[in-house]
Amino acid sequence: FVHRNDKDGKFFEGIILTPDGFGISLVNIDPEGSFQPRPVNLLNFPKENYDDTENYPNKVCGILGEFTLPVNDLNRSLVYWLGLGFTEVSVNEKPYPWAIITDSVNVIGLHQTKDFTTPGISFFARDMTARIKQLHQNGLASYFHNMANQAPIADNGVLTSPDFLKIFLFKL
Numbered sequence: 001f002v003h004r005n006d007k008d009g010k011f012f013e014g015i016i017l018t019p020d021g022f023g024i025s026l027v028n029i030d031p032e033g034s035f036q037p038r039p040v041n042l043l044n045f046p047k048e049n050y051d052d053t054e055n056y057p058n059k060v061c062g063i064l065g066e067f068t069l070p071v072n073d074l075n076r077s078l079v080y081w082l083g084l085g086f087t088e089v090s091v092n093e094k095p096y097p098w099a100i101i102t103d104s105v106n107v108i109g110l111h112q113t114k115d116f117t118t119p120g121i122s123f124f125a126r127d128m129t130a131r132i133k134q135l136h137q138n139g140l141a142s143y144f145h146n147m148a149n150q151a152p153i154a155d156n157g158v159l160t161s162p163d164f165l166k167i168f169l170f171k172l
Contacts, residue, residue, distance in 0.1 A: 019080050020071050022119065041065065041107050042124055043089065050172055053127045060134065061169060062125030066100060066109035068168060069119050074099060074112040081108065120158075120166030128171040129155050135169075 014026040040057040041064040049055065056062050071077040074097040078088070081101050086108065089100040097112040109122060125131055132154065135144060145158045155171040 018069075019073070019076050020069065022069060024084075037105075039064075039105050043102060043107055050126050053125060056125060058123060060131065060138075061123035061167065062128065062131060063123060063172070064107070065122035065124045065168075065170070066107045067119065068109045068111060068116075068122050068166065070117055071110045071112050074110055077110050077112075081110070116158075116166050118164050118166060120168055122168040122170065124170050124172040126172045128169055132157050132169060135159065
């Protein structure tokens, strides 16, 4: 745990590391007057609106599914995140050990896999094939990788940012 104090000596910010080496910043601020987001994600987006793709929160990528983290040991990571106040949404064994957790604002997917080694963000959409095609037309084709050696424009895919952040795109 690393921390720094403000000029009055009061705690201002601290950084803790997860068991897998990802930093979490804790900041002590007065939230009055600051932007308070109203999260819309796959956990609270109404299922009856899945086909209403024009009203997805992210107009390009779809509905936020999770902040995706690769982990070395799912059970150890779950203990850590649950200790931070997150709760389990689901724990799964296939195709590899993985879990979805939330603190009712943030959704995190913990994935015990070697398929990716950097954090990512996962989005879902009923019309993902059309969205992937649009991403290609927007000039992002060189950042795109499809899954399971599918056709160049597929139902699912992965964008890798210049900073190696993965953006997973899945057909809902």
